[in-house]
Amino acid sequence: MRFPAFAGFLLAALPAVGAAQPSAVLNVYTHPSFAAEWGPGPAVKQAFEDQCDCIVNYTVLESGGDILQRLRLEGEGTGADVVLGLDTGTMETARQTGLLGQHERNLDNLNLPIEWTDEVFVPYDWGYFAFVYDTEQLPEPPTSFEALLNAPDDLKIIIQDPRTSTPGLGLLLWMHSVYGxxxxxxxxxxxxxxxxxxxxxxxxxxxxxxxxxAPMILSYSTSPAYHMAIDKTDRYQAVAFEEGHYLQVEVAALVKTSDKPELARRFLDFMLTPAFQQHIPLKNVMYPAIDLGDNLPPVFERLITPEKVLYMDPAEVAAKRRSLVDEWLNALTR
Structure with missing residues (x-):
């Protein structure tokens, strides 16, 4: 999730002249929505540095796909210790590089809609793809794919390209899960x-x-939380589709060649603590990966709750991704 659009990025600050030098630098490859000044990254960096005697350095790449591409290009010579910002649509391809190590963490405190037993990837947030609509332009939105498909032609939507956008890929997987x-x-x-x-x-x-x-856009079921909590408006809402909604889980992983594996694993542990997770709901605008109890912002109680959770195993996504993209291209260029 990315709010707002034009904020700058915050990378690791250099220690002040004369200050005691931390003993290590933890290099984290991530994407703009995490590391930007409005995202969770700056607060996470500060909180972890307060306990680790280290500096957290973010290398900011454009997307999860770019993180994966950078890792492939650098191979075993990469400077990354942790990659943060992959998701269930890209993690199997990342696993196949052979560059990621097992996390060796206890994940018993996860709070996800699905069971998670993966030995490489640690979730840090999750959400559902959904269509967000403008209630002033469209008071009665379609409440299913079938209703959208059969709506008058003047009902327009905005989507994203699955080759360059995580939600765009999510819509491919959502459509495939519904229609096969x-x-x-x-x-x-x-x-x-x-x-x-x-x-x-x-x-x-x-x-x-x-x-x-346009009155509707492909986004996330959590997007209205930002508008309600930060913009103080109920104007933009997500519509619950009768067919269900596709689940996305965002993940991080240890880079196998890291020369600081214990520090990297400490960071993965830290990800699943309230000190990290409390910054997810309104800074990454997603659900936290653990139960925050009363610390979850109240606006999250007002979000849609899908009656059916749609999800494909990451290995199946990796196997079908190219054919699904080709299917989409063929359909829209005929």
Missing amino acids: DQAGAKWRQLEDHILATTQSWSDGYYSLFMNGE
Whole structure:
């Protein structure tokens, strides 16, 4: 999740002249929405540095796909100790690089909609893909894929490109989970409703949706939490689809060649503590990976709760991803 659009990024600050030098630097490859000044990264960095006698250095790459590509290019010579910002749509491909090590952590305190037993990836947040709508433009939105597909042609939506955007890929997986082999035909039916397919979530959300270009956009069920808590408006809401919603889990992992594996594992442990997780709901605008109890912002009680959770095993995603992208391209270019 990425709020707001135009904030700058915060990388690790150099220690002040004359200050005692920490004993180690933990290099974390991540993406802008985590490391930006409005994201959870700065507070997480400070909280971990207060207990680790180390410096946390963020190397900020454009997306989870770029993190994976950078790791591949650098190979065993990478300077990364931890990668943070992959998800269930990319983690199997990352695993296949052979560059990630087992976390060796106890994950008993996870609070996810699915059981998690993965030995490489540690979740740090999760959410559902959903269509967010402008209640002033569209008081009665379609409440299912079928209703959207059969809506009048003047109902327009904004989506993202699955080749460059995590939500865009999420919509492919969502459509495939609902329609299976019929997804290509459904994409052709949806085409008349697509106003724009943007390269990134922020391009569509801020440049188009928030400027009133279309009343619906592919986003997350948690997006309204930011608007309600920070913008103090109920105008933008997510619609619950009858077919269910596709689950995304964001993850981090230890880089096998790290020369600071114990420090990296300490950071993975830290990720699943309230000191880290308390910054997820309104800074990453996702659900925390552990139960925060009364510390979960009250607006999260007002979000939609899908009746059906849709999810594909990451290995299946990796096996089908190329064919699903090809199916989408063929459907929308006929």
